[in-house]
Amino acid sequence: MKDIGSLTLERDLKYAKKGIAYSLISGVTWGIDALLLGYVMTQYPFNDTKVDLIVAPLVGACIHTGLSSFLTILYNLFTGKIKEFARCLFSKMGIFIMISAICSGPLAMSGYLLGINMAGASYTAVITSTYPAIGAALAVIFLKEKLNKRTLMGILLCVVGAIGAGYASPTGTVHPDFYLGIIFAVVAALGWGLEGVFGAYAMDVVDPEIAISVRQTLSFVMYLIFVIPFIHGFDMLFEAFTAPSMLVFALAGIICSVSYVTWYFGLSMTGVGRAMALNITYSIWVIILDWMINGTMASPNLIIGCLVIVFGSILVSGNPKEMIKLREYKE
Amino acid sequence: MNLKLPMKFRILQLICERSIELKIINTFQIVKLINLEYGTERQCCDSTIGTHILALKAVGLIAEDHVYELENQLISEYKSTREGFNRMKLIPNTAESYNEWLPFKGRVSALINHSS
Numbered sequence: 219m220k221d222i223g224s225l226t227l228e229r230d231l232k233y234a235k236k237g238i239a240y241s242l243i244s245g246v247t248w249g250i251d252a253l254l255l256g257y258v259m260t261q262y263p264f265n266d267t268k269v270d271l272i273v274a275p276l277v278g279a280c281i282h283t284g285l286s287s288f289l290t291i292l293y294n295l296f297t298g299k300i301k302e303f304a305r306c307l308f309s310k311m312g313i314f315i316m317i318s319a320i321c322s323g324p325l326a327m328s329g330y331l332l333g334i335n336m337a338g339a340s341y342t343a344v345i346t347s348t349y350p351a352i353g354a355a356l357a358v359i360f361l362k363e364k365l366n367k368r369t370l371m372g373i374l375l376c377v378v379g380a381i382g383a384g385y386a387s388p389t390g391t392v393h394p395d396f397y398l399g400i401i402f403a404v405v406a407a408l409g410w411g412l413e414g415v416f417g418a419y420a421m422d423v424v425d426p427e428i429a430i431s432v433r434q435t436l437s438f439v440m441y442l443i444f445v446i447p448f449i450h451g452f453d454m455l456f457e458a459f460t461a462p463s464m465l466v467f468a469l470a471g472i473i474c475s476v477s478y479v480t481w482y483f484g485l486s487m488t489g490v491g492r493a494m495a496l497n498i499t500y501s502i503w504v505i506i507l508d509w510m511i512n513g514t515m516a517s518p519n520l521i522i523g524c525l526v527i528v529f530g531s532i533l534v535s536g537n538p539k540e541m542i543k544l545r546e547y548k549e
Numbered sequence: 550m551n552l553k554l555p556m557k558f559r560i561l562q563l564i565c566e567r568s569i570e571l572k573i574i575n576t577f578q579i580v581k582l583i584n585l586e587y588g589t590e591r592q593c594c595d596s597t598i599g600t601h602i603l604a605l606k607a608v609g610l611i612a613e614d615h616v617y618e619l620e621n622q623l624i625s626e627y628k629s630t631r632e633g634f635n636r637m638k639l640i641p642n643t644a645e646s647y648n649e650w651l652p653f654k655g656r657v658s659a660l661i662n663h664s665s
Binding site: 222230233301302308311362424487541544545 | 552553554555556558603605607608609610616617618623625630631639640641643
């Protein structure tokens with residue numbers, strides 16, 4: 219018969235392992251979502267060459283967020299948690315989630331797209347891949363998250379692997395606003411890092427399923443008010459709803475909702491640094507799925523990058539016992 | 550209209566209220582009290598409350614004081630940590646349970662200021 223100590227440890231370990239599983243699921247589903255979005259972006263009306271390059275991705279991001287907001291609300295209705303939505307939104311926690319929504323949605327996503335536009339995709343991808351390291355650093359400073367050397371090394375390897383996997387040689391095209399583009403890419407990485415910290419702080423006292431629902435809804439509203447009118451994107455937005463590609467978009471919305479819910483569970487259960495490092499494994503899943511579905515062969519840097527990410531992830535999630543107590547506050 | 554606190558936040562508030570009076574609250578009592586307030590909602594079940602408690606413990610807002618077994622079930626007693634008390638400042642004054650918190654507010658502020 220087990221003693222109380224081992225039963226307690228067993229219960230806590232089960233909780234920590236669940237957190238790791240959620241974080242990994244968020245990575246896998248994010249990979250599937252990225253593939254679906256990649257396909258949708260080549261379809262009407264997003265393939266319209268007459269509009270500015272930045273319009274289609276931002277309109278796409280707005281619809282994607284809106285669908286996910288709608289689906290998470292439906293999910294919360296189903297689970298009987300919907301009353302928590304208003305409780306969270308109209309409390310001080312709602313402010314933290316609002317900041318989180320600003321950081322991740324319009325700020326990070328717009329920064330990312332502007333970065334690609336002004337500095338090119340390769341530099342932007344490399345800079346924005348550092349968001350787990352930024353998130354981990356911010357979590358250690360502001361949330362007093364405990365991360366030992368092995369975990370920190372794992373996070374670093376995940377970042378290096380993601381940079382390696384996503385890196386493409388610069389094309390040599392001269393970008394007149396190159397340095398501004400680099401600043402936008404840094405803003406995007408900071409935005410995603412900050413999202414995790416503010417989100418995790420709010421989720422200390424709010425259910426993750428509610429936090430993500432509020433976050434997606436606020437993010438969607440901000441896209442509608444502050445982004446879409448300025449890029450004259452309403453025409454494309456309405457056209458997208460009647461286009462056949464909307465069915466694939468709806469599927470992406472479902473996958474994205476699963477990814478976000480599990481991602482927020484991961485942030486809350488394993489801590490910001492670990493959850494982000496496990497989430498970034500999505501680059502592996504994109505490559506594997508792309509190979510399985512489209513037969514796209516991976517380049518050597520992709521394979522090496524993926525192997526580095528796998529090794530990093532093992533270091534990050536290697537010992538669930540360390541996740542029983544995520545933070546160290548002064549008593 | 551006054552709103553209830555999110556259920557997870559209310560669990561923390563209950564633990565903080567007991568802790569400031571140097572009392573301990575156990576899993577059974579938390580489930581019972583939360584059921585009285587949120588019992589009509591589908592989200593209010595033992596497993597959700599249990600998960601919220603574990604989450605509060607993992608991030609260091611509450612600490613497990615003592616664990617024992619009763620009728621093949623693990624029963625834990627909890628107390629708030631300083632950071633748990635610190636989060637009480639986030640209770641909006643429009644919350645239903647804000648008035649209940651008022652008698653403790655001054656004592657908690659003094660405790661936080663004293664130990665910082």
